[in-house]
Amino acid sequence: MEEKLSITALNILETMLRIRIFEQELAEITPNKEFNCPVHLYVGQEAIASSVCENLTDQDYVFSTHRSHGHYIAKGGNLNRLMAEIFCRETGCSGGHGGSMHITDKSVGFIASSAIVAGTIPVAVGAALTAKRADNSQISVAFFGDGATDEGVFWESINIAALYELPILFVCENNLFSTHLPVSKRQANQDIGEKVSTFGYKVIKADGNDALEVYSKAKTAIEGIRRTHKPAFLEAMTFRWLAHVGPTEDLDIGYRRKKDVEYWRGRCPIKLINNQLIDTNKKNKDRIQEIEKKIKVEVADSIEFARTSALPSADRISHGLYN
Amino acid sequence: MEKDDSVFQIGVGINTPWFVGQTMNGLLDRFSEERMIDTPVSENGVMGIAVGAAATGSRPIVTFPRMDFMHYAMDQLVNHAAFFNYTLGGNLPIPLTIRAMINRGGEQASQHSQALQSVFMHIPGLKVVMPSDPYDAKGMLLAAIEDNNPVLFIDDRWLYAEEEEVPADYFTSPLEGAKRLEEGKDVSLVASSYMVKEAKEAYAELKKKNISVELIDLRSISPLDTETIALSVRKTGRLVIVDGGWKTGGISAEIAAVISADCHSDLKKPVIRLGLPDLPAPAAKTLESVYYPNSSTVISAVQHMI
Ligand SMILES: Cc1ncc(C[n+]2csc(CCOP(=O)(O)OP(=O)(O)O)c2C)c(N)n1
Numbered sequence: 015m016e017e018k019l020s021i022t023a024l025n026i027l028e029t030m031l032r033i034r035i036f037e038q039e040l041a042e043i044t045p046n047k048e049f050n051c052p053v054h055l056y057v058g059q060e061a062i063a064s065s066v067c068e069n070l071t072d073q074d075y076v077f078s079t080h081r082s083h084g085h086y087i088a089k090g091g092n093l094n095r096l097m098a099e100i101f102c103r104e105t106g107c108s109g110g111h112g113g114s115m116h117i118t119d120k121s122v123g124f125i126a127s128s129a130i131v132a133g134t135i136p137v138a139v140g141a142a143l144t145a146k147r148a149d150n151s152q153i154s155v156a157f158f159g160d161g162a163t164d165e166g167v168f169w170e171s172i173n174i175a176a177l178y179e180l181p182i183l184f185v186c187e188n189n190l191f192s193t194h195l196p197v198s199k200r201q202a203n204q205d206i207g208e209k210v211s212t213f214g215y216k217v218i219k220a221d222g223n224d225a226l227e228v229y230s231k232a233k234t235a236i237e238g239i240r241r242t243h244k245p246a247f248l249e250a251m252t253f254r255w256l257a258h259v260g261p262t263e264d265l266d267i268g269y270r271r272k273k274d275v276e277y278w279r280g281r282c283p284i285k286l287i288n289n290q291l292i293d294t295n296k297k298n299k300d301r302i303q304e305i306e307k308k309i310k311v312e313v314a315d316s317i318e319f320a321r322t323s324a325l326p327s328a329d330r331i332s333h334g335l336y337n
Numbered sequence: 338m339e340k341d342d343s344v345f346q347i348g349v350g351i352n353t354p355w356f357v358g359q360t361m362n363g364l365l366d367r368f369s370e371e372r373m374i375d376t377p378v379s380e381n382g383v384m385g386i387a388v389g390a391a392a393t394g395s396r397p398i399v400t401f402p403r404m405d406f407m408h409y410a411m412d413q414l415v416n417h418a419a420f421f422n423y424t425l426g427g428n429l430p431i432p433l434t435i436r437a438m439i440n441r442g443g444e445q446a447s448q449h450s451q452a453l454q455s456v457f458m459h460i461p462g463l464k465v466v467m468p469s470d471p472y473d474a475k476g477m478l479l480a481a482i483e484d485n486n487p488v489l490f491i492d493d494r495w496l497y498a499e500e501e502e503v504p505a506d507y508f509t510s511p512l513e514g515a516k517r518l519e520e521g522k523d524v525s526l527v528a529s530s531y532m533v534k535e536a537k538e539a540y541a542e543l544k545k546k547n548i549s550v551e552l553i554d555l556r557s558i559s560p561l562d563t564e565t566i567a568l569s570v571r572k573t574g575r576l577v578i579v580d581g582g583w584k585t586g587g588i589s590a591e592i593a594a595v596i597s598a599d600c601h602s603d604l605k606k607p608v609i610r611l612g613l614p615d616l617p618a619p620a621a622k623t624l625e626s627v628y629y630p631n632s633s634t635v636i637s638a639v640q641h642m643i
């Protein structure tokens with residue numbers, strides 16, 4: 015790995031570790047019932063958000079789903095305000111009105127997440143329309159799962175973005191399942207990228223657990239979008255380690271095998287980039303340890319921040335209905 | 338499903354225990370994937386497919402594990418399921434059951450909390466029922482399946498812990514008609530679905546305070562049995578309506594309008610309407626606790642009226 019790439023790779027690994035440690039600590043405290051809000055954890059998929067967002071600026075728009083913590087963190091969202099929102103506190107990024115599935119930080123271009131499957135996909139296309147009219151190099155990015163491509167509104171959005179040549183990157187994180195149902199039980203042609211390509215898209219497929227592969231493919235795609243204003247589609251294959259919702263592994267329900275979860279745990283995206291960095295330069299080992307130490311403090315602080323923040327008082331209930 | 342082979346179930350997530358609150362347990366084993374169709378996340382398509390199956394001799398039951406996801410299905414439900422038969426001159430009955438669950442609380446926020454009965458009550462061509470007890474839950478669901486129209490059967494997960502002896506055999510209970518649960522002379526109290534449970538608690542508390550409440554369970558929202566309510570109001574002269582949905586333009590507004598016209602000279606006090614404030618559901622538990630009406634809300638409204 016050349017020096018310049020290794021700096022980028024360290025940045026990506028730092029983001030991945032921030033997401034991993036945040037999610038793992040969150041999983042750890044979820045059973046305490048300090049908050050009731052359901053959480054959809056991103057553990058195992060960190061490479062995708064981290065590597066795509068490494069190519070974005072605060073001016074670029076990002077939209078996400080029910081599984082949004084990773085995207086928010088990768089876009090540079092504030093950890094304290096995220097943890098506080100999950101705890102439904104007044105200091106949360108949505109003032110405690112939304113919880114885990116409804117987060118925002120416009121200051122870094124993380125516009126919104128939604129709990130409705132595919133809900134933010136057309137919205138992200140709308141942001142691309144704004145970007146196109148502003149005629150700068152801004153782009154919009156929609157993150158979503160394979161499940162979202164079951165919805166009609168996904169295909170409507172794909173068509174419109176291509177038709178009007180809008181600067182948007184669609185990022186499909188194909189983790190093989192929509193809750194309990196595998197893609198094979200939901201789609202006649204399971205090659206999502208191939209289907210999208212028939213709309214005239216340049217479709218990029220990547221191993222979603224290989225951060226550097228995602229990074230370089232997303233980089234090429236995003237540079238193309240900025241230059242041409244034409245949309246692109248990235249399908250990254252991955253797997254969620256934990257339950258669809260909550261901190262367990264969902265092994266008791268019978269829709270996935272322990273063997274498969276273990277296989278994917280073995281393909282840990284963090285371990286891969288970590289080893290690549292250490293192979294390049296032994297000194298990176300210490301650097302990574304430093305980074306990890308720093309992040310553990312950040313995450314512990316965010317939990318403390320959330321715990322010591324007040325829940326919204328009753329008079330906040332109407333806040334934000336209209337402007 | 339045993340009785341009638343044309344009945345099948347379809348919907349997003351129907352074969353997972355966690356989506357449907359254990360209410361489909363064992364059905365997949367008994368009826369196989371052929372009659373228990375767990376679909377892609379494609380609500381509007383699924384709704385339309387059910388309409389088509391119903392138009393051609395099947396009796397589908399479409400389940401929405403949360404009403405919130407029905408917004409995607411609105412076009413097929415309203416423009417097609419509800420209007421087809423009328424618009425096609427009565428030539429295309431749509432014998433369709435839509436089972437929609439209200440699943441709220443637990444800091445799930447606005448998109449995982451909705452109780453949309455009033456939206457659907459507005460749609461001509463749909464029947465909308467909301468049972469409050471196990472007997473009606475079974476009887477009205479079976480009646481909905483037998484009915485030759487689209488019937489929206491709304492069940493509230495906050496009622497899933499309720500227990501009552503119900504006949505083990507097949508039976509139906511009518512899809513229309515309110516039910517007087519308690520006789521009283523001071524105030525008529527009208528509720529539906531989960532709010533009946535809160536209203537029953539209020540009834541018991543108020544009885545201790547010597548306030549005699551006549552309690553009415555709506556059971557059906559469309560058609561709405563205003564006659565049973567009017568009969569009660571002519572006696573009590575006072576009406577409190579409590580609904581688990583938004584207040585503005587909702588069930589309580591409709592009832593209040595009908596009763597103020599039909600019972601104008603009987604009313605001793607203006608009608609009181611209780612419902613959700615006109616806000617999307619907030620997440621934080623402190624806000625949830627002021628957002629949802631409960632038995633205390635009902636008790637103070639009734640006391641205020643007396
Ligand atoms: C319109 C709608 N239908 C159903 C659901 C319930 N639901 C929540 S997440 C989910 C699965 C989504 O799968 P995918 O898009 O692949 O994302 P992943 O959970 O795998 O990250 C479903 C069906 C929902 N939230 N919204």
